Amino acid sequence: MAIYVGEGMVVVCQATDPATTAAIVDATAQVDFFAPGKNPISTVADRVVDRGPFDMTYDATVVNKDGSKGAYTANVDTTGWVAGKWTYRVTISDVLDSWEFATVTLKA
Numbered sequence: 001m002a003i004y005v006g007e008g009m010v011v012v013c014q015a016t017d018p019a020t021t022a023a024i025v026d027a028t029a030q031v032d033f034f035a036p037g038k039n040p041i042s043t044v045a046d047r048v049v050d051r052g053p054f055d056m057t058y059d060a061t062v063v064n065k066d067g068s069k070g071a072y073t074a075n076v077d078t079t080g081w082v083a084g085k086w087t088y089r090v091t092i093s094d095v096l097d098s099w100e101f102a103t104v105t106l107k108a
Contacts, residue, residue, distance in 0.1 A: 004107045006079045013056065013090040013100070014064045014071045027095040029056035029072040036084025041101045051081065056090070083108035 003009050011031045015024040032052040034040045040047045056072035063069055072090070083106050091099045 002107050003078070003104060005081050005083050008075055008077050009104070011054070011056070011074045011076055011088065011090065012062060012071045013073075013092075014062075014066075014068070015092050015098075017096060023068070023070050024092060024095050025058050025060070025070060027072075027092045029058075029074075029090065029092050030054060031056060031074050031076070031088055031090050033076075034087040034089070036082060036086060038087060040087055040089065051076075051086075052088075053091075078106055081106060 013029065015027065015029065016022065017024055030053040032049040034046060035050040038046040054074040054076050056074040058070065059073050060070045062071040062073060064071055085103050085105045087101055087103050089099050089101050
């Protein structure tokens with residue numbers, strides 16, 4: 001499935017407590033995007049956010065890959081973005097401070 005510049009996408013993050021493996025349902029979650037050409041995973045200077053933060057809300061009806069239900073979601077509009085490989089970071093805070101990076105490619 002391709003995502004094109006100007007389309008919307010939904011970012012989904014299943015959050016679990018690493019000690020108990022219980023779902024985290026009452027945290028603050030946000031997603032930030034870093035423009036193509038940046039490498040925020042390994043280069044601290046590249047961690048200046050280009051788009052976002054986008055607030056995420058907990059949706060108990062989302063079915064995850066492992067069959068469990070519940071995840072944080074954010075609807076993101078890519079109008080005005082450039083094509084290329086964007087890195088994004090989901091940050092969970094309040095209950096547990098944690099983050100994870102991933103990438104998505106937008107086509108022109």
